[in-house]
Amino acid sequence: MTKTDVIIIGGGATGCGIARDLALRGIPHYLIEKDDFAAGATGACHGLLHSGGRYAVNDPEAAKECIEENMILRKIGEKCVEITGGLFVRLPGDSKRFRDRFLKSCEEVGIPTEVLSASRALDLVPNLNPVLEEAVKVPDCSIDPFRLCMLNATTSRLKGATILTHHKVVDIIKEHGRCAGVKAADQFTGQIREIRARVIVNATGAWGDKMAQLGGSDAPMTLSKGSLVITNHRLTNMVVNRLRPPSDGDIIVPNEAVCLAGTTSITVTDPDAIEVDSREVDKVISEAQAMIPIFRSTRMIRAYTGVRPLLKGDNSDGRAISRGFKIIDHKNGMFSILGGKLTTYRLMAEKLTDALMDHFGLNVACETAQKPLDGQDELSGYPLSKRLNSLNGIVCECELVNREDVERIVNRIGTKYIRDIQHRTRLGMGPCQGGFCTYRALGIMQDMGRVSADESMRVLREFLQRRFRGIRPALWGDQLREEQLVESIYLGILGMGREQ
Ligand SMILES: Cc1cc2nc3c(=O)[nH]c(=O)nc-3n(C[C@H](O)[C@H](O)[C@H](O)COP(=O)(O)OP(=O)(O)OC[C@H]3O[C@@H](n4cnc5c(N)ncnc54)[C@H](O)[C@@H]3O)c2cc1C
Numbered sequence: 001m002t003k004t005d006v007i008i009i010g011g012g013a014t015g016c017g018i019a020r021d022l023a024l025r026g027i028p029h030y031l032i033e034k035d036d037f038a039a040g041a042t043g044a045c046h047g048l049l050h051s052g053g054r055y056a057v058n059d060p061e062a063a064k065e066c067i068e069e070n071m072i073l074r075k076i077g078e079k080c081v082e083i084t085g086g087l088f089v090r091l092p093g094d095s096k097r098f099r100d101r102f103l104k105s106c107e108e109v110g111i112p113t114e115v116l117s118a119s120r121a122l123d124l125v126p127n128l129n130p131v132l133e134e135a136v137k138v139p140d141c142s143i144d145p146f147r148l149c150m151l152n153a154t155t156s157r158l159k160g161a162t163i164l165t166h167h168k169v170v171d172i173i174k175e176h177g178r179c180a181g182v183k184a185a186d187q188f189t190g191q192i193r194e195i196r197a198r199v200i201v202n203a204t205g206a207w208g209d210k211m212a213q214l215g216g217s218d219a220p221m222t223l224s225k226g227s228l229v230i231t232n233h234r235l236t237n238m239v240v241n242r243l244r245p246p247s248d249g250d251i252i253v254p255n256e257a258v259c260l261a262g263t264t265s266i267t268v269t270d271p272d273a274i275e276v277d278s279r280e281v282d283k284v285i286s287e288a289q290a291m292i293p294i295f296r297s298t299r300m301i302r303a304y305t306g307v308r309p310l311l312k313g314d315n316s317d318g319r320a321i322s323r324g325f326k327i328i329d330h331k332n333g334m335f336s337i338l339g340g341k342l343t344t345y346r347l348m349a350e351k352l353t354d355a356l357m358d359h360f361g362l363n364v365a366c367e368t369a370q371k372p373l374d375g376q377d378e379l380s381g382y383p384l385s386k387r388l389n390s391l392n393g394i395v396c397e398c399e400l401v402n403r404e405d406v407e408r409i410v411n412r413i414g415t416k417y418i419r420d421i422q423h424r425t426r427l428g429m430g431p432c433q434g435g436f437c438t439y440r441a442l443g444i445m446q447d448m449g450r451v452s453a454d455e456s457m458r459v460l461r462e463f464l465q466r467r468f469r470g471i472r473p474a475l476w477g478d479q480l481r482e483e484q485l486v487e488s489i490y491l492g493i494l495g496m497g498r499e500q
Pocket of ligand 1: 009010011012013014015032033034035036037038039040041042043044045046047048049050167168169170203204205206207224225226227228263305306307308309339340341342343344
């Protein structure tokens with residue numbers, strides 16, 4: 001049986017952030033994730049590194065945390081943060097009183113703002129609705145959550161920690177009423193590993209209450225589903241928000257070659273049973289169109305959904321619940337961390353690690369705000385055009401990923417999963433959504449002896465089914481025609497529909 005000091009369960013931003021912090025403070029640990037990094041809310045989020053503007057009026061404490069963390073992350077993570085800037089646009093009918101409260105609240109929590117005339121805003125984002133009254137500029141950014149998790153985990157790995165992705169914690173080992181370790185099942189082989197630790201950290205986001213209950217306690221939360229759509233163009237180079245109280249579909253974030261628009265907020269009970277509803281897609285598109293009119297005629301390439309792990313609130317409206325976070329010491333060897341934002345993941349990790357240091361009676365200061373994230377040298381960084389110089393052996397035309405990129409990842413992490421390559425290279429995340437590059441990448445993995453012919457067909461089939469679930473809510477017009485072409489290629493030319 002393996003022993004360590006800390007087991008972190010959950011490889012989202014929070015879990016990876018804690019792993020980095022523990023590594024920098026010299027604490028041995030395991031990080032266990034049932035899927036790949038960022039498989040939960042982190043990978044399903046909007047990719048907005050908040051300036052805090054969105055929360056300034058109703059949740060000033062969370063807004064202050066956002067602006068402080070925004071300033072830190074743009075310094076330590078320059079290869080996963082694009083400094084786009086953001087606009088809050090006021091359209092005809094949007095309250096001027098709210099605009100005044102917004103400016104005052106931003107000032108109180110330290111968010112720099114600049115009021116722009118409509119024509120100045122249109123200079124910055126020509127696709128904005130020309131009827132806008134004015135806009136307020138804030139320091140919003142776009143952030144790549146997949147890279148963020150992997151870069152945090154890199155430090156942990158470099159300092160000797162063990163990271164087990166595709167391992168699901170299926171049970172908590174208890175001794176004398178205390179949590180003494182975990183049983184983790186390898187999702188590919190089914191093999192169970194037992195690992196013991198002095199402390200277990202539950203960073204499983206929306207699965208937090210389930211995990212706390214496995215440990216004999218609970219972690220009450222409100223789960224709020226949010227859905228988003230992806231356009232096949234970058235319609236704006238700045239984040240665009242609506243200048244009004246937070247509501248559905250009022251944020252558009254540029255992300256590499258595409259834009260992410262959303263989101264909705266619907267209370268759910270089971271994080272494993274969520275789907276995008278076509279009414280959510282309609283709502284998001286009509287709200288986005290109010291800010292950027294060509295949104296309506298732009299091709300949507302996918303819709304996706306995730307669950308916000310919010311603190312338990314009295315209010316059933318997820319938007320009214322604080323974006324603050326909470327650490328629970330269950331006094332049984334398990335700590336849970338709940339709530340928060342992607343933007344504040346580093347601060348959350350710092351506070352949780354401080355609590356563990358107190359628990360261990362140690363006094364080592366946090367360094368995560370000062371040290372740049374490890375592993376950034378290997379990344380191309382923004383923007384996409386910088387990658388145009390490596391066009392040899394191209395595998396994914398949309399995101400300019402070549403054979404060498406795929407081989408490097410496969411050699412480094414020895415994966416059998418196509419999603420692991422996507423998260424590390426953005427293969428399949430552009431306009432064709434993996435329609436034309438997935439089978440090429442699997443062919444490379446087969447050439448390299450990583451997967452057998454049968455395994456690659458199984459992985460491809462699973463991938464295509466998951467892809468279709470994401471694309472289905474956005475299917476009409478050209479997108480529908482293109483999907484039929486992709487289906488004909490897979491079913492007809494590649495024979496995917498035939499029994500093996
Ligand atoms: C639609 C939407 C949009 C959002 N947009 C933004 C945004 O733009 N900006 C922002 O700052 N925040 C945003 N958020 C909030 C943000 O995404 C979350 O607060 C944050 O990502 C939570 O990270 P986490 O690591 O705590 O949880 P998660 O990312 O959910 O990570 C938990 C991990 O635990 C793993 N896990 C669960 N059970 C087990 C088990 N038994 N064994 C092993 N692993 C397990 C899961 O697979 C998952 O990877 C958004 C959230 C949603 C849902």
